[in-house]
Amino acid sequence: MKTRTLIGGLVLAGAITAGAAGTAIAQQSGGSPNPPTTASTSAPASTASDTAKGAAKGARKDFVCSHQDQLADLLAQRKSIQASRLTLEKEARQAAVDAHADALVARIDKRIAATTKAQAQVAKRTEKLTSWEAKNCTG
Numbered sequence: 001m002k003t004r005t006l007i008g009g010l011v012l013a014g015a016i017t018a019g020a021a022g023t024a025i026a027q028q029s030g031g032s033p034n035p036p037t038t039a040s041t042s043a044p045a046s047t048a049s050d051t052a053k054g055a056a057k058g059a060r061k062d063f064v065c066s067h068q069d070q071l072a073d074l075l076a077q078r079k080s081i082q083a084s085r086l087t088l089e090k091e092a093r094q095a096a097v098d099a100h101a102d103a104l105v106a107r108i109d110k111r112i113a114a115t116t117k118a119q120a121q122v123a124k125r126t127e128k129l130t131s132w133e134a135k136n137c138t139g
Contacts, residue, residue: 065137068129075126082119089115 064071089112096104 061136064129065133068133068137071129072126075122075129079119079122079126082115082122086112086115086119 089108093105093108093112096108
């Protein structure tokens with residue numbers, strides 16, 4: 001097994017070295033596999049970046065608006081799962097209190113705090129999604 005790993009590593013190292021050597025040779029010879037076009041050199045970089053950001057925002061808006069029902073369902077499912085988890089954790093805490101297991105009660109309290117924090121995050125995300133959809137999505 002070690003021999004296979006060693007041979008595989010050597011083959012990988014050889015391939016990386018060959019690729020790096022080929023790139024270095026291409027750069028020294030002055031040839032570029034993708035020469036810049038006049039359109040990309042004449043436009044400022046900030047304009048191209050702004051155009052890309054605008055396209056990304058438009059794609060995100062289209063995606064969220066077309067899947068808003070599914071996103072709301074996923075958030076509702078997450079909220080339901082967390083409510084169930086919190087119920088179970090509270091039952092487990094009560095059982096640990098009844099058993100006088102103080103260390104276990106402390107661990108369960110940490111889990112309850114984490115679940116409560118997660119519930120607050122889901123509520124915040126749900127509110128944010130709802131307000132964003134009201135502003136950006138038509139119909």
